[in-house]
Amino acid sequence: MRILTPIASILLTFALAAPLAAQETENVAEEGVIVVLGEGLKDTPSVVAYSSSEIELETIISAPSGRIEDVLSNVAGFQQFRRSDSRSSNPSAQGVTLRALGGNATSRALVLLDGVPITDPFFGYVPLNSINPEQLSSIRVTRGGGSGPFGAGALAGTIELQSADAATLGPFDASLLANNRGATEATASLSQELGAGFGVITGRWDRGQGFFTTPDDQRVPASARARFDSWSVGIRGAAPLSDTVELQMRAAAFRDDRTLRFDGADSSSEGQDASLRIVGHGDWEFDALAYMQARNFSNIVISSTRFVRVLDQRNTPSTGLGGKFELRPPVGNDRTLRLGGDYRHADGELQEDAYSAFTGALTQRRRAGGVNTNLGLFAENDWNLGALTLTGGLRADRTRISEGFYRALDASGALVTETIASTRSDWAVSWRAGAAFETSDALTLRAAAYTGMRLPTLNELYRPFVVFPVVTQANAELKNERLEGFEVGFDLMPTEAVSFSLTAFDNLVKNAIANVTLQPNLRQRQNLPAIDAQGVEAVMRVRTGSISLDGSLAFTDATIDGRDASLALDGNRPPQTPRWAASATLGWSPKPDWYIALTLRHVGAQFEDDQETDRLEPATTLGLFAEVPVTEKLRFVLRGENLTDERIVTRNSRGAIDLGTPLTIWAGLRYGF
Incomplete structure (x- = not known):
């Protein structure tokens, strides 16, 4: 119920704005000055100074799996915590990062949807299943520590997702696909231009019995397929308030249910999000944003020896609140000044019950939670000096970690253990600076240096967990992660059809949070002195006639x-x-409206643990996407995941293996006009 009032308020505001939008349209439509974009402020010159990748609509909608993590895996440096996708992993392990700065399940990259951070307030993971690639228009990935307007959390970089507007989606679009294991995927969108604004309603539903993540030789009668059942719905709209100011709103809800490894090992995640944004495109440009998130998570842990319930993480409600204001005063055509601040509040509480693996009796009731807040102030200035672009930004963050606790009671209600964490607050200053020099129309040289900061999540601070037989303890004394780094590179575009980008970087994460092994069956979240990562990233794009080629390569020496x-x-x-x-x-487009694409992807070997004892072998996969017209409005869609049926090891705990997606074929129809 707590989400209904904010959503109702936003919908009411949007409804009241519609007549105003129509009135404004009548007043100025003839002058043609109202242009509702449904986006934030335009890019600043600083974009060219940092290593970034743009993902176009054609690439977004042609992922072999149809999932956002598959789309992002085309980006050099993008990494999930595990190789499994959002159908066959535990939701709380869906952390994303850039530049191989991984090591735990919390996101080190800041992920924004229409300018709003979407990571879970308690765990810090990204609800990947709630994002439908077909309802996006563009994606930008900026690597390297973020400061200034990007805010805290952009330790490894920023991933900006932009929703599609009514003109991009069309009045109606729907698809229905099924795969060779009987799973189904359905998506739909309704769009309408409303005066000078627009409204969009979207939905997606995926369900299936999944595949066995357990190898044949390790299965037991209790082994289960990775079943999944998830849905998401959203409403989004934009309307002009004047000839230079527009109102944007978004509300969404999602739920995801999964089973992992054993019968009864069920997890669920759900959320309701709402945001309101006012963007001004006049001489004094501004972007004012407010949002809220209501999330919950549950998970049942099954013993891997007796195959009975030993832990019921029955409830983990959390709330995220925040806002941002950015002002761009008119300071001249050759400069862009950005001033503003943002605020984030995250609170949540774990509620779980532990049971005996032998008797099934309740042994403990546990609760843990707290509140994290962050207030940031930023300023950034860009200078355009002909062929040279200079940029510099400064940010100050006031962080506060409070009300933290962990409490365990036995079955009779007697206190077993209790931790009351002390309240901590601090100021952190971060900065970034860069330069880009166009030596010619074809070649741009760039260099940048930056710092960044991330708070530990409530999950890392207060919630212990078990992946049997290993227990991982929380740590209420974790410090903020800090990043220092620099990069140099160039962007080469000898013709409009060919582009190539190369970046060398050196990033150091101080106080990096990781699960550190204390004993064979015991770990604790701790701040490592640092993680040092140096590497090279390359991106290539070729367009010639009906053929396209997009490639990325990342080498990272992280220690x-x-x-x-x-x-x-x-x-x-x-x-x-x-x-x-x-x-x-x-990609190949042999005829108009035809598109066929093959994606070859390789991930090198990696280790499961910090001791480098459990190795995950490298994996190379081949994917397919094909869309061909049947009639003017109906298209046939064919997708193939892991066409060579490569063995993808996603977890290796002392020889206990989990596997990723095997050979999977999807086929269906898409209808749109």
Whole structure:
């Protein structure tokens, strides 16, 4: 019920804005000055100074799996915590990062949808299943520490997702596909231009019995397929308030249910989000945004020896609140000044029950939670000096970690253990600066340096967890992660049909949070002295006639920096961190409205743990997407995942293996006009 009032308020505001939009249209339509974009403010010159990748609509909608994580895997440096996708992994493990700065399940990259952070307030994971690629218009990935207007959380970079407007989606679009294991995927969108504005309603539903993540030789009668059942719905609209100001709103809800490895090992995640945004495009440009999130998570842990329930994480409600204001005063045609601030509030509470694996009796009731807040102030200035672009930004963040606790009671209600965390607050200053020089129309040289910051999540601070037989303890004393880094590179575009980008970087994450092994069956979240990552990223794009080729390559030499070998892990590679990752997509449009694409992807070997004992072998997969017209409005869609049926190891805990998506074929129809 707590989400209904904010959503109702936003819908009411939008409804009241519609007559105003119509009135404004009558007053100025003849002058043609109202242009409702449904987006934030236009890009600043600083974009060219940092390593970034743009993903176009054609690429977004042609992923072999039809899932957003598959789309993002085409980007050099993008990495999920595990190789499994959002149908066969635990939702709380869906952290994303860039530049191989992984090592735990929390996102080190800031993910924004229409300017709103979408990571879970309690866990810090990204609800990937709630994002439908077919309802996006563009994606920008900026690598490297973010400061200034991007805010705290952009430790490894920023992933900006932009929803499609009514003109992009068309009045009606729907698809229905099924795969060779009987799973189904249905999507639909309704769009309408409303005066000078627009409204969009979208929905998606995926369900299926999944596949066995457990290898044949490790299955037991209790082994289960990775079943999934998820849905999401959203409403989005934009309307002019004047000839230079527009109102945007978005409301969404989603739920996802999964089973992982054993019968009864069920998890669920759900959320309701709402945001309101006012964007001014006049001489004094501004962007005012407010949002809220209501999320919940549950998970049942099954013993891997007796195959009975041992833990019921029955409820983890959390709330995220926030806002941002950015002002761009008129300071001249050759400069862009950005001033503003943002605020984020996250609170949540874990509620779980532990049971005996032998008797099934309740042994403990546990609760844990707290409140994290962040207030940031930023300023950034860009200078356009002909062929040279300079940019610099400064940010100050006031962080506060409060009301943290962990409490365990036995079955009779007697206190077993209790931790009351002290309240902590601090100021953190971060900055970024860059330069880009156009040596010619074809070649741009660039260099940048930056710092960044991320708060530990409530999950990392207060919630212990078990992946049997390993227990991982929380740590209420975790410090903020800090990043320092620099990069140099160039962008080459000898013709409009060919582009190539190369970036070398050196990033250092101080106080990096990781699950550190204390004993064979015991780990604890701790701040490592640092993770040091150097590497090279390359991006290529070719368009010639009906053929297209998009490729990316990332090499990252990441190590745990124990500071003069004082830490036993010194020199080890961080967990879940490959050295090599590459992707290439070959597209072909033999006729109008025809599109066929093959995607070859490789992920190098990586380790499951910080001790480098459990190795995940490299994997190379081949994917297919094809769409051909049947009639003017009806199209046939064919998708293939892992066409060579490559063995993809996603988890290796002392030889206990989980596998990723095997050979999967999807076929269906898409209708749109």
